[in-house]
Amino acid sequence: MLTAAHVVAHAFGTQGGGASVHFETASGSQTVAVDRVLLHPGYDSNGNNDLALVWLAEAAPLAAERYDIYRDDDELLQGFVFAGYGVPGTGRNGMDESYDGDPVRQWGINRFDADPAILKQSLGPVMGWQPLMGSQLLADFDNGLQSQDALGRFLGIHERGYAEDEGNLTSGDSGGPAFLAGKVAGVASYGASLSAGAIAPDYDQVANNAGFGEMAAWQRVSFYQQWIDQSLRAQYQDAPDTAASVVRHVTEGHDGASLAYFLLEFTGVRSDPQQWLSVDYCSRDGSAVAGEDYLAVSGRLVLYPGENKAVIPVEILGDALPEADETFYLDVFNPVGGSFGAGVLTLSAMRTIVDDDGWLLASS
Incomplete structure (x- = not known):
């Protein structure tokens, strides 16, 4: 997670x-x-x-639900949906500091307006922290008025918000996701209330109560994808690292904890040692059905500098029902930084889920 x-x-x-x-x-x-x-x-x-x-x-x-991470670098000026368990409240009144009920999962919409590091360049010491360039995404909390359009006033990035759907982070939302195209593009990190000279967009001038005119920052997942991917790859259990060690027949199990691995290897030569290579991938039913026998996967696999191979894991859904062995596939396509060979658009591999639940009587 x-x-x-x-x-x-x-x-x-x-x-x-x-x-x-x-x-x-x-x-x-x-x-x-x-x-x-x-x-x-x-x-x-x-x-x-x-x-x-x-x-x-x-x-x-x-x-x-499982979510892939957002890998493109076009997040700025895109609207996103975010969710969390922060203290409830309104933009007019800020978060309800007296709330003592159970945490409630809530959602909102906003737009990634700017890189906080660019705001730091503009405001200087007014910002008491130094964001790492390119690593965070900043959104302001708009109420439709120019006076609360914080990043419009600070940076000239004007946008008046999403009316009643516009939201902001509050205490307790940290770590929550921001979604673009159904993928996790940001991780909720912190909020801020800023003013500079005559520019004071905070609606009530109560700092850090998440009201209109304040801002919030999410860690930019695409910036960290190499750390995320390589950290996960280092912890996969029993993952193959050679073609000979790939297990093509995977025992189903009973508790949904087993994994089928697909190993992808690049055998060419990078034009630049620092080049990233990538392919897109998507699982496909055979006699096995996604959601019943395995969890469908799709996304992009990236090989980073110094890497020539990596695995794609697929969760197998175990049960205690006797059934025939079943198969499913993984298709790999859209190679970037290499090719599959002349005329080859897609590579496919098959895995067999081996039933381990006893006898199955076939009709004659």
Whole structure:
């Protein structure tokens, strides 16, 4: 799981330390213990590199939605949807500091307006922290009025918001996702209230209560994709690293915890040692059905400098029902930085899910 480093750093350290993750799904709620935590090595108290990876002690509930990360660098000026469990409130009154009810999952819409590092260049010491260039995404909380359009007034990036759907981060939202195109593009990190000379967009001039005219920052996931990918790859259990070690027949199991791996290897030569190589991929049903026998996957695999191979894992859905062995496929296409060979557009591989639940009587 991907979250903000400051959410877990002080309370749980790097071992999990009694932490757990609570899932709310369409099939009910479930709490799963944390096995270990990895903080980004550059995490600091200025809000830089504020990311952490959390490994669970067991597989996440099958009903919990899985999301790929957003990998393109075109987030700025795009609208996004975000979610979290922050303190409720309104833009007019700020967050309700007296709220003592149960955490409530909420959502809102906003737009990634600017890089906080660019705002720092403009405001100088007015901003008391130094964001790392390119690593964060900033959005202001608009109410439709020019006077509260903070980044319009500070940077000339004008946008009046999404009316009643416009939202902002409040206390408790840290670590939550911001979605672009159904993928996680940002991780909620911090909020801010700023003024410079005669420019004071904060609606009520109450600092850091998340009201109109304040701003919020998300860690930019695309900036950190190499750290995320390589950290995950280092922890995959029993993943193959040669063609000979690929397991093509995977035992189904009973608890949904097994993985089928597909190994992708680049055998060409990079034109530049620092070049990133990539392919897109998507699973495809054979006799096995996504959602019943395995969890569908799609996304982009990137090979970073110094890497020539990596695996794509697929979760197998175990059960206790006797059934025939079943197959599914992974298609790989759209190579960037190389090719599959003349006339070849797609590579495909098959995996067989081997049933281990007893006898199946076939009709004659």
